[in-house]
Amino acid sequence: MKSLVCRKPGVLELEMRQMPKEAQAGDVLVDIKHIGVCGTDFHIYEGLHPYLEYPRVMGHELGGVVAKTANGLNAGDVVIINPYLSCGTCHACKRGKPNCCYQIKVLGVHCDGGMCERISVPAENLYPAGDLPVRHAAMVEFMAIGAHAVRRSEVHKDDRVLVVGVGPIGLGAALFAKASGAEVHLLDSSQGRLDMAKERFGFKHLHNAAQPATEVLAATSGNGFDVVFDATGNQKAMEAGFQYVAHGGSFVLVSVVHGNISFADPEFHKREMRLIGSRNATSEDFERVLTAFRSGEIDADALNTHDCSIDAFPEQITHWVHDRDTMIKAIISV
CATH class of the missing domain: 3.90.180.10 (Medium-chain alcohol dehydrogenases, catalytic domain)
Incomplete structure (x- = not known):
């Protein structure tokens, strides 16, 4: 063969x-x-x-x-x-x-x-x-990773969500967060990826990584996002992601890097932030994607x-x- x-x-x-x-x-x-x-x-x-x-x-x-x-x-x-x-x-x-x-x-x-x-x-x-x-x-498996991350995050309707890294995995997380009723914002260094997400899936809140963090946070009146997903696989981007999380919010690391990630403990604690690792997917997530594909939800x-x-x-x-x-x-x- x-x-x-x-x-x-x-x-x-x-x-x-x-x-x-x-x-x-x-x-x-x-x-x-x-x-x-x-x-x-x-x-x-x-x-x-x-x-x-x-x-x-x-x-x-x-x-x-x-x-x-x-x-x-x-x-x-x-x-x-x-x-x-x-x-x-x-x-x-x-x-x-x-x-x-x-x-x-x-x-x-x-x-x-x-x-x-x-x-x-x-x-x-x-x-x-x-x-x-x-x-x-x-195409079910890669989407299941995004579905798993969203399930782990416990995203609620009307939450403000930021997905950093709009490759296939990040896009999957964004689509399932959107399906959960969240207001989804996308952040990426590639304007082409952002434009494609808008054209193909109707995402409206797009942020280029070249923007200062204050401009991205302005979309939340400076409060930050209830849930931030990182799907970049980039250490600097993962460390920078902490600043976007609202007080009482969650930071979900979907990507993985071979090394250490550091953050300021006072900033972490004053937000009472949840830091969540999301790895692979389970049968429940595969079924969620199957349902979304069959129904035309995605x-x-x-x-x-x-x-x-x-x-x-x-x-x-x-x-x-x-x-x-x-x-x-x-x-x-x-």
Whole structure:
């Protein structure tokens, strides 16, 4: 079968590998139809991922079709793949938080992923998509991360929300915060990303990162935002985000950096601020996205800005890696 192998930073090759004919115990064979390209994949390609060993088959945003009937799923069923492989036995898993399992493995990061024609996946990591188009199924996972962050934040109707970093993950958080009835503001260094969010999804409150913080805060009469989400993956931006939080507000760190983040404790305490980490997503969040896609609450087609075939991707990624300001979600077709 065709497999995309990132051998080392900057080297992505199409390789023929043995197609799995039988699933591992407890697994189901899935024929991959569409793959969403994530910022993580670009980081792996660029050599910027801190927790990865090469060579690696990337790909964790996956929509496919069950290849063989097994473990309660029928051949031909369209499925969404939850790429977070949890152990099921650690403290976090036993408390219903498999998204932060102590021994978690993510497809395409800690082990080979789904940029290939067929993959064997634990049955519990497969969610039936029903009548959802399989192309849309490949966009559920990244949106589930935003849905999880919003659920963790406990956003209320009429809250003022600031999302810093309007890449795919930040946009997902913004869309689900908006769906919760919040007044959503977006902050990004790319005017192109801000304009695209306005054009495709109707966001009105846009702030360029070049603006002084006082100008951004002026939109709240200087009070700050009830909830701030950071989806930048940038240490300086994360540290700067504290200043935007209102007294009694929450700061949700959706992105992660390899290093320490510091903040002024007096400022943190006088706000009685909640600092929340948000990691991955759970089945509840996947279901929330499914509902939003099916109902039209969120336009899945508007998320899909770029396309290519699995054969063309090794060449295409050399261009896309430098053109992410115009990209929400690129989809590879298998």
